[in-house]
Amino acid sequence: MKIHCIQHVNFETPGTITEWIAQKNHFLSTTHLYQNENFPEIDTFDLLIVMGGPMNIYEYEKYPWLREEKAFLEKAIAGGKAVLGICLGAQMLADVLKAEVFKNNYKEIGWLPVYAGRDEKSEIPLLEDMPGEFTAFHWHGDTFNLPEGAKRLFESEACKNQGFIYENRVIGLQFHLEMSNQTIRNVIENCRDELIEGKYIQKEDEMLDRDDLLKESRQLMFRLLDNLEKTITH
Numbered sequence: 001m002k003i004h005c006i007q008h009v010n011f012e013t014p015g016t017i018t019e020w021i022a023q024k025n026h027f028l029s030t031t032h033l034y035q036n037e038n039f040p041e042i043d044t045f046d047l048l049i050v051m052g053g054p055m056n057i058y059e060y061e062k063y064p065w066l067r068e069e070k071a072f073l074e075k076a077i078a079g080g081k082a083v084l085g086i087c088l089g090a091q092m093l094a095d096v097l098k099a100e101v102f103k104n105n106y107k108e109i110g111w112l113p114v115y116a117g118r119d120e121k122s123e124i125p126l127l128e129d130m131p132g133e134f135t136a137f138h139w140h141g142d143t144f145n146l147p148e149g150a151k152r153l154f155e156s157e158a159c160k161n162q163g164f165i166y167e168n169r170v171i172g173l174q175f176h177l178e179m180s181n182q183t184i185r186n187v188i189e190n191c192r193d194e195l196i197e198g199k200y201i202q203k204e205d206e207m208l209d210r211d212d213l214l215k216e217s218r219q220l221m222f223r224l225l226d227n228l229e230k231t232i233t234h
Contacts, residue, residue: 001024001026001027001046001047001229001232001233002026002027002029002044002045002046002047003021003026003027003028003029003045003046003047003048003049004028004029004030004031004040004044004045004047004048004049005017005028005029005030005031005048005049005050005051006030006031006033006039006048006049006050006051006069006089007030007031007032007033007034007051008033008034008051008052008053008055008063008088009034009053009054009055009190010032010034011183011186011187011189011190012051012052012053012087012183012186012187013051013183014028014030014049014051014178015176015178015179015180015183016177016178016179016180016217016218016221016222017049017178017221017225019218020221020222020225024229029044029045033063033065033069036065039068039069039072042075042076042079042081043079045081046081046082046232047081047082047083047084047228047232048073048076048081048082048083048084049083049084049085049086049089050073050083050084050085050086050088050089050090050092050093051086051087051088051089052086052087052088052089052139052176053087053088054088054190054191055088056142057088057091057092057095057101057142058101069092070092070095070096073092073093073096074096077093077096077097077166077170080169081169082169082170082228082231082232083169083170083171084171084173084228085171085172085173086173086176086178087139087140087173087174087175087176089172090144090163090164090172090173090174091142091143091144091172091174093147093166093170093171093172094144094145094146094147094164094172095144097147097148097150097166097170098147098148099144099145099146099147099148099150100144100145101142101143101144101145102142102143102144102145103141103142103143104140104141104142104143104158104159105158106158106159106198106199106200107140107141107194107198107200107201108138108139108140108156108158108159108175108200108201109138109139109140109194109195109198109200109201109202109207110137110138110200110201110202110206110207111135111136111137111138111202111206111207111210111213112135112136112138112156112157112158112200112202113133113134113135113136113156113157114133114134114135114136114154114155114156114162114175115132115133115154115155115156116130116131116132116133116134116153116154117151117152117153117154124151124153124165124168125168125227125230125231126153126165126168126171126224126227126228126231127153127227128227129223129227130220130223130224131220134216134220135213135216136175136176136177136217136220137175137176137177137179137184137207137213137217138156138174138175138176138200139176139187139191139194140159140174140175141194143159143160143161143174144161144164144172144174145161146161146164147164147166149166149167150164150165150166150170151164151165151166152164153165153171153173154173154174154175156175157200158199158200159174161174162174162175163175168231169231169232171228176217177217177218177220177221177224178217178221179214179217180214181208181209181210181211181214184207184208185208188204188207188208
C-alpha cells in the first residue's frame with residue numbers, strides 16, 4: 001500500500017504507525033505543513049493519515065494552510081480514499097463532513113479509559129478483535145458531533161464522541177494509540193502550558209514511562225491498521 005501522512009507540527013509524528021508500515025513493507029510519504037510542503041495528487045496514495053496538532057481547526061489567519069488542507073481532505077473522501085484522522089485530524093474530518101467541532105466540557109490529557117462501540121461493534125470490521133475497554137493517551141480540549149451517516153466507534157467518560165467511521169473507510173480517532181514515550185515527552189515539552197488542574201488532566205510523571213500502556217497502545221494501533229488494511233485491499 002501507498003500511505004501518505006499529513007503532519008501539522010514537528011512534534012506530533014506518526015509514531016508507532018511507521019513501525020507497522022515498515023513491517024508490512026508499505027510505502028510512506030509525508031506532507032509537513034509546518035514546512036509549507038505541497039499536498040500530493042489524490043491518485044498517488046491508498047491510505048491518507050492525518051496527524052494531530054495544538055492548533056484549532058478554524059485558526060485560518062495563523063495557519064493559512066488549514067483551508068487548503070480541508071479542500072484536500074474533501075477531495076480525498078470524494079475520491080473514495082481511506083482516511084485515518086487522529087486528534088486534530090479527526091476534528092478536521094468531522095468538519096469536512098459537515099459536523100460541528102467545538103470546545104469539550106473537559107480537557108482530556110493523559111492516560112484515560114476508552115470504551116469501544118457498544119452498539120455497533122459486531123457490524124464494524126474495523127473493531128474486529130478490539131477490546132471493549134482500554135486505556136489510551138489523550139491530549140485535547142475540542143470535540144466533534146458525529147457526521148451524518150457516521151457511526152460512533154469509541155467514547156470516554158469526559159467525551160461522548162472519541163471516534164467515528166464514515167462509509168467504512170473514513171475514520172476519526174480523538175485519542176492517540178500511536179504514541180511512544182518520546183512522542184509523549186515531545187508533546188509535554190511543547191504544550192506544557194495546558195497542564196493545569198483539571199478532572200481529566202494528569203501530571204507529567206503520570207504520563208511518562210508507562211511501558212505497560214505504551215505496549216498495549218502499540219498492539220491496538222497495529223490491530224486497527226490491520227483491520228483497515230483488509231478493508232482497503234479486499
